[in-house]
């Protein structure tokens with residue numbers, strides 16, 4: 102039981118001792134790279150002309166252009182990095198689901214949201230000097246699938262073993278996993294493994310709240326980030342059932358349908374680390390308690406009506422963009438083992454698909470040329 106009187110309301114300043122290498126981190130990194138590369142090599146053989154895809158989050162359901170506006174009057178602890186001044190930036194948003202292959206949407210898996218903010222000035226993370234982007238790469242649940250990279254590698258190997266399996270078989274597998282997930286949830290639990298292999302509820306992707314799950318620096322402090330739907334049309338979509346039975350691209354169709362006549366608005370929120378014991382950096386399974394440190398609004402993302410997915414946009418965003426928590430400002434340096442392991446994984450996956458597709462990865466300086 103937490104004792105609120107013992108909990109500091111003030112953000113903890115980052116100290117290097119909060120981060121430490123996990124056991125066998127180098128071997129885990131090697132295992133992750135091998136497994137991810139294996140997935141991409143397999144999926145390329147199943148696509149037209151050996152088309153290269155992301156090792157995970159291969160299928161996009163929305164490729165959107167919008168704006169991120171930093172709120173005015175933020176308190177100094179929150180007014181850090183990207184959120185320092187009340188500026189508006191163009192953004193591109195990619196909605197995805199986690200597998201590395203392009204599945205029928207009946208195989209319902211957790212969803213991803215990647216945001217690339219463009220035109221950001223400030224001291225950069227090493228390796229991104231000269232660029233002007235800040236990426237946020239999020240999934241629709243508050244905590245990661247495993248406490249450590251080593252634990253995650255086990256689950257990833259299971260996911261990899263289902264790559265390119267006969268789609269019919271996967272759909273049956275998914276229905277079974279969804280049934281099992283409902284049973285587990287009815288007794289108050291949740292199985293990330295079952296969800297990741299097809300046990301996710303068949304809900305509308307625009308009703309989801311997305312989370313960074315693992316922390317980043319916020320200037321001298323540490324924070325997690327969430328992106329929450331707030332416009333009335335989107336609130337109606339929270340937990341809304343979507344029939345994906347005979348709709349291989351049902352999620353994308355639903356996103357296209359929504360943006361044909363609606364705009365969308367999300368709130369960007371930050372959760373400050375106010376107690377390093379309750380809100381650790383190196384345990385990715387630890388959900389930071391919102392009762393102790395609430396997610397606080399720092400910006401709004403608005404996306405106007407538009408064609409929410411097109412082949413032309415896919416050719417640019419799916420094939421030539423790379424979203425990574427390591428693209429951004431030094432003030433938002435990713436923290437902890439999961440974040441460290443993501444660096445080389447995202448670089449490898451992006452470079453592999455670039456070489457498979459004989460196309461360079463580009464980091465945009467403006468979105469003026471983004472096609473509709």
Ligand code: HEM
Pocket residue numbers: 133137154155156157158195196197212213214215238239240245250253312313314315422423424439440442443446447450451454
């Ligand atoms: C050790 C842990 C992780 C590894 C090894 C990993 C690996 C990867 C890789 C290789 C990609 C494809 C990159 C590309 O080709 O551009 C990717 C994409 C993605 N990952 Fe992770 N990931 C990890 C953790 C996470 C976490 C914690 C989140 C969010 C909470 C996340 C969300 C996403 C999303 C949304 C995408 C799609 C990005 C896009 O639209 O381009 N991943 N991940």
